[in-house]
Amino acid sequence: MKQLTVIGFSLLALTAGCTVIPGSGLPTKNKTVVYHENDSADSTLDSRVNLYPITLSLVESMRQPPRFAQNNNALNAQKAGYRYRVGSGDVLNIAVWAHADLNTPAPTSSINPQSRQVSNGIWVDEAGYLFYPLAGKMLVRGKTLPEVQNMLTGRLKRYIKNPQVSVNVTEFRSQRVTVSGAVGQAGQLPITNIPVTLLDAIDLAGGVAENADTRHIKWTHNGVDSTISLQDILQYGDLSQNHLLSHGDIVYVPTTENSKVYVMGEVGRQSALRMGNHGLTLTQALGDTGGMSQAMADASGVFVIRNAPADHEKPIHVYQLNLKDATAYALGNQFRLQPEDVVYITAAPVTRWNRVISQLTNSISNVNALDDTFQ
Template sequence: MSQPGPQKTAIKEGQVAYNLVDIHSRADLPSPASDYGIGHAPPPIKGSAYSDKVRARDSLRFVITDLSEQSPFSTHGSPFTFGPIEVPEDGRVNIPYVGELKVIGRDTADISSELDEKLRPVSKTAQGSVGRTARIPHTANVIGEVRNPGPVPLEKSSITSLDLLAVSGGPIEADHLYKYTLRRNGQDYVFDYQGFRTNPFPVEEGDLLTVNSDTSHRFHVMGAINKPMTVPFPVPFPTLADAIGAASGFDERRSDPSGVFVFRKGNPDTVYTLNLKDPASVLLTQRFAIKGEDIVYVTEAPLTRWSRLISQLLPVSQFSQAAYNLDRIRQ
């Protein structure tokens, strides 16, 4: 005869395979679920990803102003402009009548000062300035289950891991359902949601943040329940009441509330049993901490098995009368 799982007596008689714990009071409750906070900040490799100093492939424009008509930079009232020019890998730029300037790794103000010095032998009235017109940004990347995956420019100082996550729009669902993996220099650093949020660290160029579902943050509800299912944690620290509520409660026509079990794998495996016909036990469900991969199982009432047996033996009309009589017996 089919049934959704083991009966209450079968579970209580199978204690050789697991440790059976009856929950009658708060003293019998298992220890709370493990705290969040996994994750350690990765060590710096490249240092700050942002710098205002000129780097290779930046575009610079050199502007020289000289009112003297004898100056080679005279353009009859308009400034002499050289560029934009892309900074080569060696960081050296040649300017007509001025010569070579080493620009890489320097501030634009510092380059402007050197340009003025090199202009004096050419024209005592010339003045120069340097401006950056464009640059290829350094980036970090966010992939996985976020709203806006993709590269994030690091063109501001002090960008942290939290800023990186915020720019991506954050996880698609609740933060506690995900794990966060940062890859830096070929090494992975794994965080849970609280560890990631409480330990922000500076982001470096080339960092890769992956946001994936944490499959250990779920439980299973089975047996004589309205909606048997696998449930992601509805809150960071779910209770047995949350688990039963997530499955829309007991199936009133089939369930036996005196036989509610929580199966928990471990060393040894443990099965907790509660009698929810007892009001005190109902209150305990709000204090019973559910852990990841727990199985909440509600047994069937014995009369339900007889109803199923009769339905297989009797014609439909006779079964309807028998089912009616069984309902009256239950009442």
């Protein structure tokens, strides 16, 4: 009788939620439960979810359009019309033919922080002015080299007959673009008289690292962020995504560390998988985690949970794949996952029942052992 009483209390504790286990519950008594002012009985999680069966028509609707090699005529026109404009900090070399006394370069007071050497030439000051003998003080910031040359020629005509003036930049210091992230050598690159594109900047920075996410490169231009796929440029020749860079632009190459898919539930091993630069399909994710558990998984309960912030009414999208028919693996192989997706495989009903019975059996066995000890 004593044994049955102990078993009865054990079953009662188990079926009551096993709150005797440390940390298995969180009583709200004497605790302040805070709700958002917009929370209501209608704003449940279920009302914010869309459920989509993974079918052939769904896969076709989500398929990305084929990518082809594309020219970038707009970029070619920009490069053809590109002219470097002088800025504050640039060092200019000015030569006047047949007047060697004017051509002697004078050391500037500006020091190159990289070479730590004094530069020879004429430095454009912070206000955008330079001083040249006979020509005096001139505002050159924002002007092209031919425009600076014409200004000098016009002023030197007062003292020299038919002056022949040559102007070029010996050090480009005024304008920079920043390349950061998973590249060979992150840092700043100077804007020079040769136009620099996004692809050029990455090459000049040593190329991308092995762990670079080449599909989601961020380009910041005039405070506006754009996502560029270097993978499409290199693999498909989609030059429409290549752009001309200008002063202040930022090119950030992320790593694949943050591009992960989480596989949970009844699989060989629950894992966080990196997407890689070639993407990941649902079937690949299942294969990389050891596949579905043949004994415990519910073949009809393969779910992909995805956050869709653009859908303000129902921002949680759940996709369900029914694998009772083995041919459905073909659909899974065409369903492409996105970063932060959660793949969850549910347990079969019989598995859940067996687990409950197993817990009950273990509890009864432990009680029997305890009862035998005290007999």
